[in-house]
Amino acid sequence: MSDLSSKGGLLPPTLAQFYVLLFFRQGSDSEVKFDKDGMSDTESKVDSGGPEVPVAPDDTPVVLNKALSGLSSRWKNWWVRGILTLAMISFFFIIIYLGPMVLMMIVLGVQIKCFQEIITIGYSVYHSYHLPWFRTLSWYFLLCVNYFFYGETVTDYFFTLVQREEPLRILSKYHRFISFALYLTGFCMFVLSLVKKHYRLQFYMFGWTHVTLLIVVTQSHLIIHNLFEGMIWFIVPISCVICNDIMAYMFGFFFGRTPLIKLSPKKTWEGFIGGLFSTIVFGILLSYVMASYRYFVCPVEFNNDSNSFQVDCEPSDLFQLQDYTLPSVLESLTGWTTVRLYPFQIHSIALSSFASIVGPFGGFFASGFKRAFKIKDFANTIPGHGGIMDRFDCQYLMATFVNVYIASFIRGPNPTKVIQQLLALRADQQLLIFNSLKNHLTEKGLLPVLEEVNA
Numbered sequence: 001m002s003d004l005s006s007k008g009g010l011l012p013p014t015l016a017q018f019y020v021l022l023f024f025r026q027g028s029d030s031e032v033k034f035d036k037d038g039m040s041d042t043e044s045k046v047d048s049g050g051p052e053v054p055v056a057p058d059d060t061p062v063v064l065n066k067a068l069s070g071l072s073s074r075w076k077n078w079w080v081r082g083i084l085t086l087a088m089i090s091f092f093f094i095i096i097y098l099g100p101m102v103l104m105m106i107v108l109g110v111q112i113k114c115f116q117e118i119i120t121i122g123y124s125v126y127h128s129y130h131l132p133w134f135r136t137l138s139w140y141f142l143l144c145v146n147y148f149f150y151g152e153t154v155t156d157y158f159f160t161l162v163q164r165e166e167p168l169r170i171l172s173k174y175h176r177f178i179s180f181a182l183y184l185t186g187f188c189m190f191v192l193s194l195v196k197k198h199y200r201l202q203f204y205m206f207g208w209t210h211v212t213l214l215i216v217v218t219q220s221h222l223i224i225h226n227l228f229e230g231m232i233w234f235i236v237p238i239s240c241v242i243c244n245d246i247m248a249y250m251f252g253f254f255f256g257r258t259p260l261i262k263l264s265p266k267k268t269w270e271g272f273i274g275g276l277f278s279t280i281v282f283g284i285l286l287s288y289v290m291a292s293y294r295y296f297v298c299p300v301e302f303n304n305d306s307n308s309f310q311v312d313c314e315p316s317d318l319f320q321l322q323d324y325t326l327p328s329v330l331e332s333l334t335g336w337t338t339v340r341l342y343p344f345q346i347h348s349i350a351l352s353s354f355a356s357i358v359g360p361f362g363g364f365f366a367s368g369f370k371r372a373f374k375i376k377d378f379a380n381t382i383p384g385h386g387g388i389m390d391r392f393d394c395q396y397l398m399a400t401f402v403n404v405y406i407a408s409f410i411r412g413p414n415p416t417k418v419i420q421q422l423l424a425l426r427a428d429q430q431l432l433i434f435n436s437l438k439n440h441l442t443e444k445g446l447l448p449v450l451e452e453v454n455a
Contacts, residue, residue, distance in 0.1 A: 112142070114389045117379040120379070122209075131198060132193045137186055137190055140186050140189070142213065145213050148175075151171070163423075222399050229411070235290065236348060237399070239286055240355035240359075244278070244355050244360070248267075251271045252270055252274075264364060276357065282352070287348040288342060297315050301313075347405075359394045362393050363393050366393035
């Protein structure tokens with residue numbers, strides 16, 4: 001396997017194989033028959049009073065329709081998904097090669113598209129009521145929330161650049177006040193838009209918009225924070241969710257007998273358990289491969305001299321091979337007394353376990369949401385795959401866990417950020433901190449006691 005430079009390179013082929021299998025699998029993982037509204041036969045008979053969303057037309061490219069016209073609908077759908085899957089995987093690897101900045105822009109784009117898909121469902125259901133300013137206010141609130149979150153990120157990770165430019169320094173100083181003023185403006189616009197006959201419905205849609213912002217925008221912001229900790233904190237969690245999706249389907253298909261949850265009748269306990277153990281093994285192996293490349297493990301930092309991102313560092317102890325003594329049970333089974341592992345591989349067990357045990361509930365949540373509105377997919381953005389939100393329903397939940405995990409068990413005080421904040425203080429404040437730190441280090445014996453010389 002070729003080495004990776006700081007600018008990018010090739011990924012392990014195993015990762016590509018799992019991405020291919022994932023998108024093929026998601027086209028055929030359920031044999032539940034859907035009616036034209038996307039509901040199963042059983043559900044359509046029980047829940048028939050809810051709002052309906054118009055069925056999206058077939059958007060398969062004309063070229064593919066002609067080329068696959070001789071195939072049955074099942075195999076035609078298989079080939080459409082397969083071809084577009086390869087295109088998406090190629091695009092994903094190109095993004096990783098181009099670096100973290102491009103990846104952050106893609107995360108923003110995905111966030112906006114997911115928001116649009118969910119808001120469109122609400123508008124499609126309630127558009128006949130002619131609610132004033134619903135879509136306008138929804139996009140305005142999206143702008144406000146993104147301004148707040150990205151402003152916080154810029155202030156946190158580009159502190160030196162912000163302090164260097166006067167306009168940015170002013171915006172950073174009053175960032176939260178400006179964000180609140182923007183939101184307050186939207187709030188007042190909503191109150192002014194209330195119509196007497198539709199108060200309850202308008203407040204429903206107001207809540208719809210804010211829950212969507214919470215689910216989509218907040219999670220995408222956490223994904224970007226994970227990226228700044230290192231690309232490995234982005235790729236491994238995503239791959240674990242994908243692996244679990246694949247292996248749960250495989251075990252469920254061949255060995256599944258016991259239903260897992262009524263919301264997804266084809267999910268089985270056998271698939272759930274098989275996916276859990278397979279994902280843990282996969283996470284350990286993938287972490288071992290990626291932990292050896294600085295491009296993946298180094299935090300993404302902004303270089304003030306070159307005004308660009310850099311991914312180059314001396315890997316921390318988390319990504320240094322260490323010897324671990326095996327428990328007596330494993331020692332008797334394997335004959336090994338010690339193994340050499342990266343500490344990150346141990347953390348990958350926690351990531352894999354979450355992806356396998358809790359992660360699927362993101363998909364269950366999305367399934368319940370779609371069934372409530374009698375739709376099969378959030379949109380028809382990707383032919384054969386549905387909408388962007390259909391591809392990221394589990395990933396958002398995983399991103400939140402990774403961010404919380406890093407903050408709780410990985411990240412420590414950052415000396416660089418502390419120094420940046422100290423340099424922004426007034427001279428008398430800096431001198432006060434210097435004297436306090438000097439006295440503290442002297443009391444601990446880390447600095448020699450200097451006798452004062454009287455003039």
